Amino acid sequence: MTICPTCKGDGTVFVKSMDLTKNPPTKTGFDLPCDTCDGKGEVTKDELRAKAKRLWAELRDIPTNKDDEIDVEWHIFTKGTEREEIWHWFENEFDLSVATDLMRM
Numbered sequence: 001m002t003i004c005p006t007c008k009g010d011g012t013v014f015v016k017s018m019d020l021t022k023n024p025p026t027k028t029g030f031d032l033p034c035d036t037c038d039g040k041g042e043v044t045k046d047e048l049r050a051k052a053k054r055l056w057a058e059l060r061d062i063p064t065n066k067d068d069e070i071d072v073e074w075h076i077f078t079k080g081t082e083r084e085e086i087w088h089w090f091e092n093e094f095d096l097s098v099a100t101d102l103m104r105m
């Protein structure tokens, strides 16, 4: 087992959101159980890879513009994030290679 890279071992992640009950909506946030490690704070390499593959599958459905930036907000990334930046995030976050581990799914 290794320390979960998503929650750094806390077992929870802080999720930003908008409070739509306020006008204008205000930014707020809350802690959710980490879904990379199911709140355990630790993960096996297999669990990490499974999570990476789920997210990768999701990313494939995210539209991009002509500059290869995502056209909607996705996961922790804001609209306009370059796809390449997200790939680097995958490699750092999950300790794998996008080219050899994910593109060959």
Ligand SMILES: [Zn+2]
Pocket (backbone or CB within 6 Å): 004, 005, 006, 007, 008, 009, 010, 011, 012, 034, 035, 036, 037, 038, 039, 040, 041, 042
């Ligand atoms: Zn975690």
